[in-house]
Amino acid sequence: xxxxxxxxxxxxxxxxxxxxTKVYGTGQAAMHAxxxxxxxxxxxxxxxVMGPSGxxxxxxxxxxxxLDTPTGGAYHFKGIEVGKLTRTQRTRxxxxxxxxxxxxxxxxxxxxxxxxxxxPLIYRRVPASVRRARALKTLETVGLTGWESHTPSELSxxxxxxxxxxRAIVTEPAVLxxxxxxxxxxxxxxxxxxDLLSGLNQDPGITIVMVTHEQDMAAYAKRIVHFxxxxxxxxxxxxxxx
Amino acid sequence: xxxxxxxxxxxxxxxxxMRSFLTILGIVIGVGAVITLVTIGGGATAQVQQxxxxxxxxxxxxxxxxxxxxxxxxxxxxxxVSDAEAILRQVTSIAAVAPVSSQSIQAVLGxxxxxxxxxxxxxxxxxxxxxSIRTGRQFSDSELRGGAAVCIVGETVCKKLFGGQAxxxxxxxxxxxxxxxxxxxxxxxxxxxxxxxxxxxxxxLRTYQRRIxxxxxxxRFQISVQQGASTxxxxxxxxxxxxxxxxxxxxxxxxxxxxxxKEIANMLTGTTQLLTALLSAVAAVSLLVGGIGIxxxxxxxxxxxxxxxxxxxxxxxxxxxxxxQFLVExxxxxxxxxxIGIVAALAGSVWLASVLRxxxxxxxxxxxxxxxxxxxVGVIFGYFPALKAARLDPIEALRYE
Numbered sequence: 001x002x003x004x005x006x007x008x009x010x011x012x013x014x015x016x017x018x019x020x021t022k023v024y025g026t027g028q029a030a031m032h033a034x035x036x037x038x039x040x041x042x043x044x045x046x047x048x049v050m051g052p053s054g055x056x057x058x059x060x061x062x063x064x065x066x067l068d069t070p071t072g073g074a075y076h077f078k079g080i081e082v083g084k085l086t087r088t089q090r091t092r093x094x095x096x097x098x099x100x101x102x103x104x105x106x107x108x109x110x111x112x113x114x115x116x117x118x119x120p121l122i123y124r125r126v127p128a129s130v131r132r133a134r135a136l137k138t139l140e141t142v143g144l145t146g147w148e149s150h151t152p153s154e155l156s157x158x159x160x161x162x163x164x165x166x167r168a169i170v171t172e173p174a175v176l177x178x179x180x181x182x183x184x185x186x187x188x189x190x191x192x193x194x195d196l197l198s199g200l201n202q203d204p205g206i207t208i209v210m211v212t213h214e215q216d217m218a219a220y221a222k223r224i225v226h227f228x229x230x231x232x233x234x235x236x237x238x239x240x241x242x
Numbered sequence: 243x244x245x246x247x248x249x250x251x252x253x254x255x256x257x258x259x260m261r262s263f264l265t266i267l268g269i270v271i272g273v274g275a276v277i278t279l280v281t282i283g284g285g286a287t288a289q290v291q292q293x294x295x296x297x298x299x300x301x302x303x304x305x306x307x308x309x310x311x312x313x314x315x316x317x318x319x320x321x322x323v324s325d326a327e328a329i330l331r332q333v334t335s336i337a338a339v340a341p342v343s344s345q346s347i348q349a350v351l352g353x354x355x356x357x358x359x360x361x362x363x364x365x366x367x368x369x370x371x372x373x374s375i376r377t378g379r380q381f382s383d384s385e386l387r388g389g390a391a392v393c394i395v396g397e398t399v400c401k402k403l404f405g406g407q408a409x410x411x412x413x414x415x416x417x418x419x420x421x422x423x424x425x426x427x428x429x430x431x432x433x434x435x436x437x438x439x440x441x442x443x444x445x446x447l448r449t450y451q452r453r454i455x456x457x458x459x460x461x462r463f464q465i466s467v468q469q470g471a472s473t474x475x476x477x478x479x480x481x482x483x484x485x486x487x488x489x490x491x492x493x494x495x496x497x498x499x500x501x502x503x504k505e506i507a508n509m510l511t512g513t514t515q516l517l518t519a520l521l522s523a524v525a526a527v528s529l530l531v532g533g534i535g536i537x538x539x540x541x542x543x544x545x546x547x548x549x550x551x552x553x554x555x556x557x558x559x560x561x562x563x564x565x566x567q568f569l570v571e572x573x574x575x576x577x578x579x580x581x582i583g584i585v586a587a588l589a590g591s592v593w594l595a596s597v598l599r600x601x602x603x604x605x606x607x608x609x610x611x612x613x614x615x616x617x618x619v620g621v622i623f624g625y626f627p628a629l630k631a632a633r634l635d636p637i638e639a640l641r642y643e
Contacts, residue, residue, distance in 0.1 A: 067556060067637050088560055095558025106553050106640060110257065122246060123558045167557070 012079030014174060014207060015041040015064060019073035022059050022230075033059040035230035036073065041209060043174070046201040048218035049211045051227030057211050058179070060227065064209060065098060065177045066090040078174070095123055099168030099206075103180035105160040107152040113139060113163045114148040120171045138170040139163070142196060158189035162196065169200060176200070178210040182217050194220040244570070251571040254543075255578070265539040266579030268532025269619060273583025273612045274590065275525035280608045281591040283518025285600035287511055292601075293432075294507040300467035301370060301503040302477060304329075304484070308495060318497045320459035323447070325487060329463065333479040335471035340366040341460040343450055349399060349443060350415040356402040360416055360443045362450020368427075370466045378410050378425025381446050389448035394425035397440035414443070419453045421445060432599070473502055529615060532579065533623035540572050540627035551631050552639025565632035572624020573617055580616025584609055 022034040034056045041047055051057045062068040063075055066082055069090075075082045077097070082090060094100075099120075107116045117135040126134070139148055142162040152160050161181060168176050178197065182190035198220045200206045210221060218224050226234035255262045306318050326341040344361040361367070365380045375394065385392050393414065395403075403414060413420050430439040451458055467476045477500050484498050544551070551564060559567075588604075595602040 062637055065556075088562075091555070091558060091560050094556065098558075100556050102640065106549065106556075108550055108553065119554070120557045122243075123554075123560075123563065125243065 012076060013040050014043045014078060015039070015209075016076040017060075017063075017070075017073065018076075020060075020063065020070040020075055021072040022056070022063065022068070023071045032230055034063075034070070037230075037232055039225065039232060039235075041175075041207065043207050044201075044205050046198070046208045046220070046222045047210065048221035048224045049209065049227065050213060050215075050218055050224060051233070052213075055227035056230040057227040061177060061179055061209070061211050064175075065100060066093050095120070096171075097174040099171060099173035099176040101161070101164050101168050101176065101178040101181045103183040105152065105157070105164045105184075107160055107163055107167070109153070110151055112149045112151055113144060113155065113166075116152070116163055117166045117170050120167060124171060134170055135166075138166045141169070141200075142166045156189075157185050158192060161185065161189075161193055165193070165196060165200075169206060172204070173206065175207045175209060178208060180211055180213070182212065182214065187216075190214075190217060244566075247567055247570045248574060250567065251574040254571055255575060261539065262575060262578075265535055266532070266575055266582070268528060268535045269576050269579030269616050270532075270583040270586060272525060272527075272529030272532050273580045273616050274587040275528060276522050276612050277584060277587035277608055278590045278594065279518060279521045279525055280605055281587070281603065282594055282598065282600060283514060283521070284603040284605050285595050286514050286598075287518070288603050289600050290507060290511045290514060294504060294511075300469075300471070300473045300476075302463075302465040302467060302473065302480065303501045303503060304463040304465065304480060304498060305461070305501070306498050308497060308499065319488065320461065321463065321498075322458060323460060325484070326460065326463055328487060329465065329480055329483060332483055333476060335468050335476045335479070337466045337468045338366045338369045340364060340370045340464045341447055341462075342367060342464055343447065343455060343459070343461040345454070347416050347443075347454070349403060351403040351412070354403045354405075356399060358396075358399050358402075358441050358443055360445065360450070360454065362445055362447040362454070364447055367444060367464065370464045373430060374428045375425045376428045378423070380425065386446045386448065389446060389452050391419060391421040391449060391453075392424045392445065393421045394427060394444045395423055396427045396442040397429040398438055399441060399443055400426055416443065416445075417454065419445075419449070421449070473504070477502060526615075529619055533576070533619035536572055536576055536620060537623035537627060539575075540568065540624055541630065543571075544568065544627050544631040547631075548634065548639045548642040551634050552636050552642065555634065555636035556640060561632040564634075565628045568628035568631045569621065569624050572628065573620035576620030576624070577613070577617045580613045583616065584613060587612075 017037045017039040020034055020037040021032070024031040024033060037056075037060060039060075049057045049061065059068070063070050063082075066077065066085075067090075069075075069083045077093065080093070082093070085093065108119065114132070114135050117138055118131050121131040121134060136148065139145060142165050144159060144162050144166065147155065147159060152163070155163065161184075165181075176197075181197070182193050185193065194217055197208055197210070201208050201222075208221075210217075212218050222238050224234075224236055224238075225232055304321070306320050308318075321341070323341055326339045330336055330339045340363050342361060342363045344359050346357055347360040349356050349358050349360070364386050368374065368380065378394065380394070381392065384390070393416075395414070404412070410423055410425070412423050414423060427440065427442070427444075432438055447460070465476075465480070467473050480500050481496065484500075485496065488497060490497065554564060555561075591604070592602055
């Protein structure tokens, strides 16, 4: 996927934010979460978004993930202006192009790992037999062969996050958004998850945008974007400031 | 996709078996009550119609007094046997007239006693009331003329006094009158008003007048109109004749009443049907209450599963798909209630029909309607909670604890 992007330079970038602002509330109570973000992410990148609480990184992630729309400015996803889409159109965009991994795993309770991974394929109308095969293969990719029939409560935190990652990548998304994926895990488990994400970024080359506040985890990314007070404070490639 | 959604709904219901059952109890009771009432009501109506048919054709009853109901003067003259003879002679469309008097009397045989209706009449009584003698014989002319101490008993009396063993020639005692049993009537069952028509002892009218009432009066006439003749015409002719015989001036009201049994029976059928409809309407209200119960639980369910809804929306479930999921769940719940209600109603109706001794007349239409109605309740009361689920903001829903 990444090779193709390089060959077609006239293609629109995967993600492009231009002067994006987000304001909650109105008048005196108005809260400016984003004050004008310019950000471009190309296919194949592994971006870590960092910043203190209230810096706007979560708001930005919600907008990037098409769960929310900007108040001002423009967000183009594959050249499509997301702010002009209806709620249903944004849902379709998520369904076909985006994958999500959350800090709290957010798996369906009392539902087996396999069925959790199958869920996004159900909404894509993938036939049952194909669905099962793909879910099994993806669970194998994240190293959970043999745990398919276990429900989230029977899995460790690290295993639950692996199921969540499997669920996010089973649809072969254009971008995987990870919101503090290691926030609830100990260091050893965190490193395993980061190794997994890093591996997925290399092969099959999934673009990853990850929010984290841990320097160690951000180090796995190829690029680090720092947020501060609703603005991009720093944008550097793998340790080298730009 | 719909099948997947139904399976999902069934699984969700199975997760909370107790709660689901309590939720649909209202629907179960509503559907069950409506079907049971309509079935039993239909049975009762069928029974009434059956009785109308068995009552014999075109029966008129003439009673003294202004009309049915209160406000009758006590000095209304009663009938005499001569009135019956006059009616038979002068109203041409009449087939038979039975003068009838009756009262409730304790019948005694040895140690057994049984309070029954003792009726004084003649052989025309059997013809007019469409009854036949199972064993024994009718009254002979000399018995009727002479007021002999003989009687013909009904099935119930036979059972209570003789213990089911019909024994002709035995004597039973009615107050001071000891009379010989000469016949047993064919069983007839309950009449339209639910009275046992076999709880009867028939004796000659003259015997009744001499030994029981002690006067020459006749309480009523039971008349059968000739086949094919107009009942209304006969009714009118009898009325005019009786007015003349009772010396009523044109300005006087009738001091007697000529009733068509069929009219009464039809009125009773109408009453039964109206009652069935009213009771069913009351039962249908519980379907509505059941629907509110479903809405309540679905709202609770949506709140409980806010996070799940958030996950589904984030992953790519459309609003319409989430709406469908919860709507299907509500409909599956209510339909399940409907199905259980139908099964309960069928069992209940069969049992009630046998207890109340009415025929079991299953109305397939009402079963289908009740089921569709229960499903509709699910759609109507499940829509609002489902809409609430579909409208959730995925960001908020994912944050929900």
